[in-house]
Amino acid sequence: MSDQTQTDTGLPGKFMQQMVSLDYRVLASPLQQRFDAGMRAGRITGHKCPVCSRVYVPPKGYCPLDTVATTEEHEVDVGDEGIVTSFTVLTPIQYRGQRERQPYALASLLLDGASSTVGQQRIAGPIEDVRTGMRVRAAWKPEAERTAEVSAMAQWGIGKAIEHWEPTGDPDAARDHYAEHIL
Amino acid sequence: MFYFWAVAEAAVESGFTLEFPYKRSLGPVVGAFLGGLYERRIVGVRTAEGRVICPPFEYDPDTGDATGELVDLPETGTVHEWAWVSRPLRKHPLDRPFAWALVQIDGADTRMLHAVDAGDRGRIARGVRVKVRWADETRGHITDIACFEPVG
Numbered sequence: 001m002s003d004q005t006q007t008d009t010g011l012p013g014k015f016m017q018q019m020v021s022l023d024y025r026v027l028a029s030p031l032q033q034r035f036d037a038g039m040r041a042g043r044i045t046g047h048k049c050p051v052c053s054r055v056y057v058p059p060k061g062y063c064p065l066d067t068v069a070t071t072e073e074h075e076v077d078v079g080d081e082g083i084v085t086s087f088t089v090l091t092p093i094q095y096r097g098q099r100e101r102q103p104y105a106l107a108s109l110l111l112d113g114a115s116s117t118v119g120q121q122r123i124a125g126p127i128e129d130v131r132t133g134m135r136v137r138a139a140w141k142p143e144a145e146r147t148a149e150v151s152a153m154a155q156w157g158i159g160k161a162i163e164h165w166e167p168t169g170d171p172d173a174a175r176d177h178y179a180e181h182i183l
Numbered sequence: 184m185f186y187f188w189a190v191a192e193a194a195v196e197s198g199f200t201l202e203f204p205y206k207r208s209l210g211p212v213v214g215a216f217l218g219g220l221y222e223r224r225i226v227g228v229r230t231a232e233g234r235v236i237c238p239p240f241e242y243d244p245d246t247g248d249a250t251g252e253l254v255d256l257p258e259t260g261t262v263h264e265w266a267w268v269s270r271p272l273r274k275h276p277l278d279r280p281f282a283w284a285l286v287q288i289d290g291a292d293t294r295m296l297h298a299v300d301a302g303d304r305g306r307i308a309r310g311v312r313v314k315v316r317w318a319d320e321t322r323g324h325i326t327d328i329a330c331f332e333p334v335g
Contacts, residue, residue, distance in 0.1 A: 012323020013209065013218020020203040021274070028195050096204070 031061045034072065039161040040146045044138075046114055047074045054115035058158055079112030080138035080162075083173040085181040087123065087130050105130045109165065110181050117181050120157050122164040132182070133172035136165035212241045215253050220327035223317050225256040227291050237291035258315035259334065260288040260295075267304050276330055282307040286331055298330040306333055 028036065035058050038045040046055040047070035049063035057078050062069050087107035092100035105127045108117040123130050124139065139162065140146070146161040209217060212228055216239050219226035227237030228250040235254055236243070243250055265284035271277055276298045284307070285294035300316065301307040313331035321327040 012221035012321070013214045014323075016207050016209055016217060016324060018205045018207070018324075020205060022201045023198065023273075024201065025196060025198045028197065033195060097202070 031059060034075075035059060036159055039159050040143070042080075042140055042143070042146075042161075044078050044080055044111060044158065045075050046078050046116075047071075048076045050074060055113060056116050057111055057114040057118055076113070078114045080140070081168060082109040082111035082114070082136060083178055084108070084123065084130065084132055084134045084136060085110050085117050085178045086132060086183045089127050089130075103127055107136075107165070108181070108183065109136065110178055118158050121162075124164045124166045129167065131172070133175065133178060135168045135170040135173065137168045138162045139164050139166050210241060212239045212250065212253070215239065217323045217325070217327075219255075220325070221321045221323040223258075223321060223327070225258055225288055225315065227254050227256050227288065228252070229254055234292040235290055236293045237288045238295055254290070256288045256290045258288075260286045260291075260313055260331070262299060262307065262311040262313055262331075263287055263294055263309060265299065265307050265309070267307065269304075276326065280304070281330065284313075284331070286313055297325075297328055300330045300332050 046057035047059035051066040084107045105123040228239030230243040282299040318329045
């Protein structure tokens, strides 16, 4: 119950501060475990639908359009480069537990060889330079640091094996290339 | 807010804690109750019909009418309904087996839900007399009552 009271302030009888704290435990599915193992090895993998050839990253284990199951035999590697299809700039407010101090950009990326985007990817460099169509490349964490929290975010993205994404400096992708992935 | 608290080495199990920090204004009656706890006093409120409600509300739950004067109550009471917790959870007020109980403070006509540190399941029963054990440090929160403990 110490969680509930540690932020109490000096106004007893006027205000009450209370922390509602919910603990979650998450078990990675076999699909996620295999994807995570790939990420720890520096490989981003997807599943290629045997009917429509779309490549889903991270793999879903099925193609929602053709309603067919996909397995390890449909696994393909995709590039650790891609293009920004949409982005947002976050301006952090300071609260207990906040680790961010400066505004930063999170983007959805269409990786080379993938048909679906991965979201919530941090883009390095000046935020005013971030734009749709910009080409970026993964900055992988050192291999020794890819073990601990890799799978923690797998349910919502591709994990934490990649520190951030850096602009490659290559020419922007043509608008038609990513138009269907604009959110 | 939101942070990760544990990840298994095999990256099979992970976890996170989602937290919602609430700050609530208390008003004249609940504020008087929690402000009273801060001063290690138990406060109730009298209804138009003369009943005493503790913990106090701004309204009489039977009639909906506004309640009246605040009354000081003793820190002793009687256990009514109870439930034994044999394996306390991390967020429970006690780290050893205890009882959740509805305690009727002496002089009150209603009951308060709180923990009773009975030590052993055999020491909790309807009718057991209890008194407040105050927290070492009070801060205007229901946890200023650390728990109730049997007397006599």
